[in-house]
Amino acid sequence: MSSYLNVLATPGAWRFLAPALVARLPYAMLQIGILLLVQWSTGSYGAAGVAAAAAAIAQAVVGPQTGRLADRYGQPRVLLPQITVHALALGTLLALAASHGAVPLLVLTAALAGASVPQVGAMVRARWSHLLGGSGKLGTAFAVESITDELTFTLAPVLLVLLSTGYSPVVALLVALALILTGTVVFAVTRVGAPEPMPVKVRSTRGVLRLRGVAVLALGFLAMGSVFGSMQVGITSFTAELGMAALAGPIYATFSGASVVGGLLYGAIRWRVSAPARLAWGLGLLAAATSALMFAGSVLLLFGAAGLAGLVIAPVIITGYTIIERLTPAEVRTEAFTWLTGAIGLGIATGASVAGQLVDRFGPTLAFVVPPAMTGVVALLILARLRTLHPVPEPATTPLPTAHRP
Incomplete structure (x- = not known):
């Protein structure tokens, strides 16, 4: 610690x-x-x-x-x-x-x-x-x-x-x-x-999104927000169908508690792997972890699957914020952070809406399709755009030649 x-x-x-x-x-x-x-x-x-x-x-x-x-x-x-x-x-x-x-x-x-x-x-x-x-x-x-x-x-x-x-x-x-x-x-x-306060060089209201890697990160955070939203709907509807609606809160608390544990462990490690690579692999791991929710046929298994997903999600969010801090200049950094925060909120609304429609039409289990689908697609996108998540190195300054004395 x-x-x-x-x-x-x-x-x-x-x-x-x-x-x-x-x-x-x-x-x-x-x-x-x-x-x-x-x-x-x-x-x-x-x-x-x-x-x-x-x-x-x-x-x-x-x-x-x-x-x-x-x-x-x-x-x-x-x-x-x-x-x-x-x-x-x-x-x-x-x-x-x-x-x-x-x-x-x-x-x-x-x-x-x-x-x-x-x-x-x-x-x-x-x-x-x-x-x-x-x-x-x-x-x-x-x-x-x-x-x-x-x-x-x-x-x-x-x-x-x-x-x-x-x-x-x-x-x-x-x-x-x-x-x-x-x-x-x-x-x-x-x-x-x-x-x-600093003069903002990026004038357009969408200027920060046009900076290298920012839009890709925002999509990643939207996918993570969809995990929160769809899990809330899925867990609530699944436990209600089993007649155990009171267990929805403890199950979601298990997800959040595991996320705290995952974040604590992640933040204490000195990583040798680059942050963009950790983000891509983390999203892929999140897709795999959340897919376990689809096969949790009992409340006990749902507790375990929620805990497994929680262990992964906080490290991925931490990595995203670390990358955005390195990609954006100081004069637009708060705006960049708010794009990621807003993307999570939009993802929560999107995930809850899509999962709600799936529950109404096909039953509670289909709500759990949303997290692995969203995070899996975005993981592939980030792998394809991995280079854009690395800061562009500043060009080295070439020293002026020294005049030789005869």
């Missing part, structure tokens, strides 16, 4: 890590929270699904643009107005739901709430890159962030469901709003590790 302790002992790190953790917990609550809220308000799962998808898509599309603004103007000047808009949007959504407002208004407000979610996770990674860039500690720091993501995605749904069932979805999202508001404001005013 010494490598993790060394990273966490970075001077001033806890001053931004602690509020970032508080701000990121509601990030994992928003999509399912909107789903529960709109269903509670309208009585329609269809309307709830549309509202949750609108929030996820808006977040995936707008998030990179806020990252670009953070690179250009600095994190505090983006986060403080953004959290204000988010608080107003989410507060309006809660008021509309409590008064049983029209579905189109609920969907529109949900999209605005998703679009205005502060991209704290990407900005924490940008701070680590600024503090530790060029050192051997950065990979371990990204492992810390991936483990934090897994913990939030494990704890947040439990907290949300407890508050929703104990009180109401309105109370649950009010708690989420208080957490994200407090954490984001404290994180924004804490300047430790925050990169200085």
Whole structure:
């Protein structure tokens, strides 16, 4: 654990890590929270699904643009107005739901709430890159962030469901709003590790995606997001069909817990294999691991298959963030991180949607076809484009010839 302790002992790190953790917990609550809220308000799962998808898509599309603004103007000047808009949007959504407002208004407000979610996770990674860039500690720091993501995605749904069932979805999202508001404001005013604003040389809104290797990585992260989304649908529907719906949470917690273990082990190793090669092989291994879900005919086997898939996914995510940090210049790095974060969110929505259609038409087992299919295809794509994931070496400077004296 010494490598993790060394990273966490970075001077001033806890001053931004602690509020970032508080701000990121509601990030994992928003999509399912909107789903529960709109269903509670309208009585329609269809309307709830549309509202949750609108929030996820808006977040995936707008998030990179806020990252670009953070690179250009600095994190505090983006986060403080953004959290204000988010608080107003989410507060309006809660008021509309409590008064049983029209579905189109609920969907529109949900999209605005998703679009205005502060991209704290990407900005924490940008701070680590600024503090530790060029050192051997950065990979371990990204492992810390991936483990934090897994913990939030494990704890947040439990907290949300407890508050929703104990009180109401309105109370649950009010708690989420208080957490994200407090954490984001404290994180924004804490300047430790925050990169200085830099002039953005890539002017187009799609400019970062056009940089070498970035679009390929975004597709990889979309595939990984589809694993999360389709597994949620598959595990929920499979356990419900067996009459053991209460076991869906523990099974998914096994997946998340195994991911934490995989991330811890991965971040502690000094790798000799290049990061792009690790990404390609990791996605291939993830495709193989998730294919075991299709053959898990019992709950016990499903626990084992979920744990096997979890061990692989965090290392692949850590590798992707390590590669993007090396591929992109500092002036667009936050935007690059938000493209990957947004791709995961879009993948979750896509995976859940496709898996839901397969479950409705063919039964729960078909939901588990999505993870190996998506990750397997993207693994082949990355193998074909492996060269683009290596940074272009800077040309060596040729010294000027020295004049010879007679």
